[in-house]
Amino acid sequence: MRLLLAIAAVVSQLGSAAHAQEVCEAVKGAVIIAQDSDDTYLGKISSSYDSDSIFNEYGKYGSEYSSNSIWNEYGKFGSEYNTYSPHNSYSSSPPRIIKNRKVIGYLTANKSIRASISPNLLKGLCEDYY
Numbered sequence: 001m002r003l004l005l006a007i008a009a010v011v012s013q014l015g016s017a018a019h020a021q022e023v024c025e026a027v028k029g030a031v032i033i034a035q036d037s038d039d040t041y042l043g044k045i046s047s048s049y050d051s052d053s054i055f056n057e058y059g060k061y062g063s064e065y066s067s068n069s070i071w072n073e074y075g076k077f078g079s080e081y082n083t084y085s086p087h088n089s090y091s092s093s094p095p096r097i098i099k100n101r102k103v104i105g106y107l108t109a110n111k112s113i114r115a116s117i118s119p120n121l122l123k124g125l126c127e128d129y130y
Helices: 002-012 017-027 119-126
Strands: 031-033 041-044 096-099 102-107
Touching: 017 102, 017 119
Parallel strands: none
Antiparallel strands: 031 041, 031 096, 096 102
16 A cells, blocks of 8 residues: 555656655565466565666666566566566556565556556666665
C-alpha cells in the first residue's frame, strides 16, 4: 500500500523530488521476482555498485546482455512481448516487488495493474538515488 501511495503522489505531481524519494525509499532493498513457474530472481533495487542491483549495468541483473536482466530486450524478462516481462504493457503476470517477504507491488508497464511502477519510471526516479 505504501508503494501505491508513493507512486500516486509522484504521478500526480511529476517533478517533485520529495515524492520521488518516497518511491525510492519504499522500494529500497526490495527484490524483483518473476511470476514464472520457477519464481525467477531478477535482482534487487539498490545501488548500482551492488552486484545484484537491477541498476548495475555490468551485473547479472542490470546488464542489457544478461539472460535474467529486465533490461535485455531480447531476453525472456526484458522483451516487450513476454508475459513475464515488466516491459509488456498487457501482461497480467509481471514481476513482483518484494520487501521484507511481502509483495509491495509489481514492476510493469501495464497501467491497469494496481500498486505497480514501470521499470523505466523506476529507473528514472531511483537509479541515481541510492
